Amino acid sequence: MLMMRGLEARALSLYKQGKVPGSFYDGYGQEAVSAGAAFAMAAEDRLCILHRDLAAHIVRGVEPARILAQYMGRASGITGGRDGNVHFGDRNRGCVGMVSMLPDMMCVANGLALAFKLRGQKAAALTFCGDGASSRGDFHEALNWAGVQRLGVIFVLENNQYAYSTPTSAQFAVDPVKRAETYGVRGVSVDGNDAEAMFAAVHEARTRAANGEGPTLVEAQTMRMHGHAAHDDMRYVPKELVEHWAARDPIKLQSKRLKELGVDLDALQRDVDAEIDAASQEALASPMPDPDTALDGVFCEGEATELADGLAPWSGWAHA
Numbered sequence: 001m002l003m004m005r006g007l008e009a010r011a012l013s014l015y016k017q018g019k020v021p022g023s024f025y026d027g028y029g030q031e032a033v034s035a036g037a038a039f040a041m042a043a044e045d046r047l048c049i050l051h052r053d054l055a056a057h058i059v060r061g062v063e064p065a066r067i068l069a070q071y072m073g074r075a076s077g078i079t080g081g082r083d084g085n086v087h088f089g090d091r092n093r094g095c096v097g098m099v100s101m102l103p104d105m106m107c108v109a110n111g112l113a114l115a116f117k118l119r120g121q122k123a124a125a126l127t128f129c130g131d132g133a134s135s136r137g138d139f140h141e142a143l144n145w146a147g148v149q150r151l152g153v154i155f156v157l158e159n160n161q162y163a164y165s166t167p168t169s170a171q172f173a174v175d176p177v178k179r180a181e182t183y184g185v186r187g188v189s190v191d192g193n194d195a196e197a198m199f200a201a202v203h204e205a206r207t208r209a210a211n212g213e214g215p216t217l218v219e220a221q222t223m224r225m226h227g228h229a230a231h232d233d234m235r236y237v238p239k240e241l242v243e244h245w246a247a248r249d250p251i252k253l254q255s256k257r258l259k260e261l262g263v264d265l266d267a268l269q270r271d272v273d274a275e276i277d278a279a280s281q282e283a284l285a286s287p288m289p290d291p292d293t294a295l296d297g298v299f300c301e302g303e304a305t306e307l308a309d310g311l312a313p314w315s316g317w318a319h320a
């Protein structure tokens with residue numbers, strides 16, 4: 001969570017220096033959702049990660065220097081300068097490249113889970129989805145298909161109260177957890193600012209998914225603490241609401257727990273800061289991509305290859 005917050009803060013300052021093209025989207029205040037969820041997944045699983053979920057990439061082992069290079073469109077970024085700055089995924093880490101059309105990653109996750117089912121593989125797929133995206137037709141189709149096929153899929157509905165300037169009261173009349181249940185998808189609601197609660201809920205959902213017990217929707221209740229993106233000052237959000245959630249900051253919450261366990265948080269913060277400084281220097285030294293390579297990776301060349309199964313950062317990690 002510290003790494004996500006630090007990297008995004010660094011990216012915002014690079015954006016203000018004109019080094020990050022386009023706008024910049026972050027997950028400030030929502031770090032526990034992706035950190036808690038990603039830690040509950042195994043190496044053989046697949047994750048479809050969105051614009052507020054950087055911690056999931058970090059947990060899967062995507063290097064900070066490659067992330068900062070990605071934001072700046074550099075050659076050493078994950079996509080080598082292709083697509084939007086937050087649209088990326090490192091397939092060698094089991095992270096699927098982000099599809100911008102929301103919430104189409106739910107359909108992608110269903111496809112992954114269906115493949116696991118057909119192959120008899122004990123693995124699960126997870127995707128995030130926003131409250132706003134839940135108003136789209138694909139959300140309902142995905143829930144229905146997951147329910148009918150009893151897919152080993154986990155939908156983390158990141159309920160951060162706003163979809164751009166639209167509050168949830170203008171988004172749904174029925175609780176999203178109840179909605180999931182009407183499609184035959186188990187629904188649970190969790191404090192999305194509590195990393196350990198997120199871990200527990202997703203771990204249980206992952207165990208069920210991998211054991212063929214079907215899909216789960218985990219509603220993570222949280223708050224988007226920054227504007228939709230760097231260009232948005234979120235003046236449409238009541239100040240009291242922001243203050244309420246600021247008091248429930250996920251990093252503060254987890255720090256309190258860790259302090260009680262005797263963890264040296266200052267040392268942890270120093271390590272994270274040093275890593276981000278080094279990553280930033282490395283990313284800034286990376287060149288812009290060679291235009292001659294623009295079409296590389298667009299079309300399949302040669303034989304399609306299977307993804308490696310033993311993913312480096314977690315090999316040996318066993319689930320109870």
Ligand SMILES: Cc1ncc(C[n+]2csc(CCOP(=O)(O)OP(=O)(O)O)c2C)c(N)n1
Pocket residue numbers: 052100101102103129130131132133134158160162163164224
């Ligand atoms: C189908 C589609 N329409 C519009 C957009 C542009 N867009 C990107 S993020 C976003 C807000 C989505 O809100 P929500 O699903 O609540 O997620 P949040 O950004 O709040 O995390 C919009 C409208 C998109 N990516 N896809």
